[in-house]
Amino acid sequence: MTSPAARTALDLTDGLPVPDLEDFYRDLHRHPELSLEEHRTAGKLAGRLKEAGFETAEGIGGTGVAGVLRNGDGPTVLLRADLDALPVQEETGLPYASEADGVMHACGHDLHVTWLVGAAEALAAGRETWNGTLLVVGQPAEETGQGAARMVADGLYERFGRPDVLLGQHAAPGPAGLYPHAPGLIMSASTDVDIVVHGRGGHGSRPESTVDPVVTAAYLVTRLQTVVSRELAAREAAVLTVGRIEAGTRHNIIPSEARIELNLRTQSAEVRERMLAAIRRIAQGECLAAGCPREPEITLGNTFPETVNDVGTDTAVAAVHREVFGAAAVFDPGPAMGSEDFPQLALGSIPYSYWFVTTTPAEVWEQAPGASFPEKFSAVPSNHSPRFAPDLSTVAPGVRTLVSGALAFLSVA
Ligand SMILES: [Zn+2]
Numbered sequence: 272m273t274s275p276a277a278r279t280a281l282d283l284t285d286g287l288p289v290p291d292l293e294d295f296y297r298d299l300h301r302h303p304e305l306s307l308e309e310h311r312t313a314g315k316l317a318g319r320l321k322e323a324g325f326e327t328a329e330g331i332g333g334t335g336v337a338g339v340l341r342n343g344d345g346p347t348v349l350l351r352a353d354l355d356a357l358p359v360q361e362e363t364g365l366p367y368a369s370e371a372d373g374v375m376h377a378c379g380h381d382l383h384v385t386w387l388v389g390a391a392e393a394l395a396a397g398r399e400t401w402n403g404t405l406l407v408v409g410q411p412a413e414e415t416g417q418g419a420a421r422m423v424a425d426g427l428y429e430r431f432g433r434p435d436v437l438l439g440q441h442a443a444p445g446p447a448g449l450y451p452h453a454p455g456l457i458m459s460a461s462t463d464v465d466i467v468v469h470g471r472g473g474h475g476s477r478p479e480s481t482v483d484p485v486v487t488a489a490y491l492v493t494r495l496q497t498v499v500s501r502e503l504a505a506r507e508a509a510v511l512t513v514g515r516i517e518a519g520t521r522h523n524i525i526p527s528e529a530r531i532e533l534n535l536r537t538q539s540a541e542v543r544e545r546m547l548a549a550i551r552r553i554a555q556g557e558c559l560a561a562g563c564p565r566e567p568e569i570t571l572g573n574t575f576p577e578t579v580n581d582v583g584t585d586t587a588v589a590a591v592h593r594e595v596f597g598a599a600a601v602f603d604p605g606p607a608m609g610s611e612d613f614p615q616l617a618l619g620s621i622p623y624s625y626w627f628v629t630t631t632p633a634e635v636w637e638q639a640p641g642a643s644f645p646e647k648f649s650a651v652p653s654n655h656s657p658r659f660a661p662d663l664s665t666v667a668p669g670v671r672t673l674v675s676g677a678l679a680f681l682s683v684a
């Protein structure tokens with residue numbers, strides 16, 4: 272343990288109120304709220320920040336929270352957690368399972384808020400050990416890709432100052448106690464696409480008098496599978512998933528339209544543009560082949576940018592995490608196909624580090640089928656699963672990652 276940041280972080284997190292933070296987490300888990308409805312969650316976070324001495328504001332960009340602690344000359348470090356839950360019916364069977372029907376913290380954002388509270392309180396209590404400004408952000412609507420951009424558009428940085436560095440972390444599957452870092456691309460871009468196929472409806476017994484959009488949509492879904500497999504080079508990582516297809520009302524009615532909703536994951540703007548062009552070409556081609564009376568409508572929905580860590584920033588955070596947790600606990604997992612709206616907080620130029628904290632309970636990991644890491648990794652409940660249940664043993668370490676990461680940039684005495 273050599274660096275002042277690591278030493279100070281361990282000092283400041285030595286007496287963490289772990290039972291209190293666990294209670295805070297269980298309360299958030301019981302009361303999940305959907306994107307831009309995170310009023311209770313935001314209030315809980317803001318309350319703790321105020322108590323810890325932060326100048327705090329709520330309602331930024333809808334339901335966002337920011338707290339600032341100005342503590343002398345030095346850099347401004349932003350710590351971010353996201354607030355929202357998902358429309359998932361919880362199946363964990365936990366005693367503190369969701370009490371909201373059909374809504375669940377299935378992505379671990381309740382844990383993120385808990386980590387943020389623990390870190391904000393520890394850094395505030397130990398403010399004589401560092402100089403600079405700590406900006407703590409509770410961001411709404413990560414799951415819909417709106418929240419970060421909304422907070423920025425609502426004057427987050429005009430009101431609280433523009434940070435010099437951004438830090439964020441996410442709960443992830445994997446045996447609890449690992450801190451994957453990638454000095455560069457770590458998360459992919461995501462693009463939603465909606466396609467409406469226009470046919471001509473009629474009686475199911477007389478298809479010759481119709482243009483059946485169900486059959487055209489079926490060809491389209493199949494043909495879209497060739498975009499990744501036949502149009503991209505093997506070295507280019509991308510995913511195209513049709514997640515929803517909808518048409519018709521009854522067995523014997525040929526409907527007049529079919530709707531397809533698909534999602535792309537890409538790791539470069541060039542591949543994204545190429546895939547969108549292929550989707551347009553294939554949709555138009557299938558509709559032309561079927562004799563549709565109109566061209567298909569193709570519209571873009573929610574999008575998330577790539578998350579690309581600044582190499583110097585992430586290397587510095589990974590280094591302090593190695594000191595705090597041991598070298599074996601920090602490794603480069605390579606880029607994931609998941610997506611984040613965290614980069615929207617960077618405005619294209621503020622350097623940031625975004626890393627993962629693995630949260631699968633040890634016994635769940637051990638009992639998962641398979642012998643290798645990849646086999647177990649694909650077998651344990653992951654984010655967005657109704658059985659996603661982070662281990663409570665990760666509460667304190669997730670506070671330590673944030674505190675040590677912040678101290679790597681704040682001026683430590
Ligand atoms: Zn999520």
Ligand SMILES: [Zn+2]
Pocket residue numbers: 378379380413441654
């Ligand atoms: Zn998430």
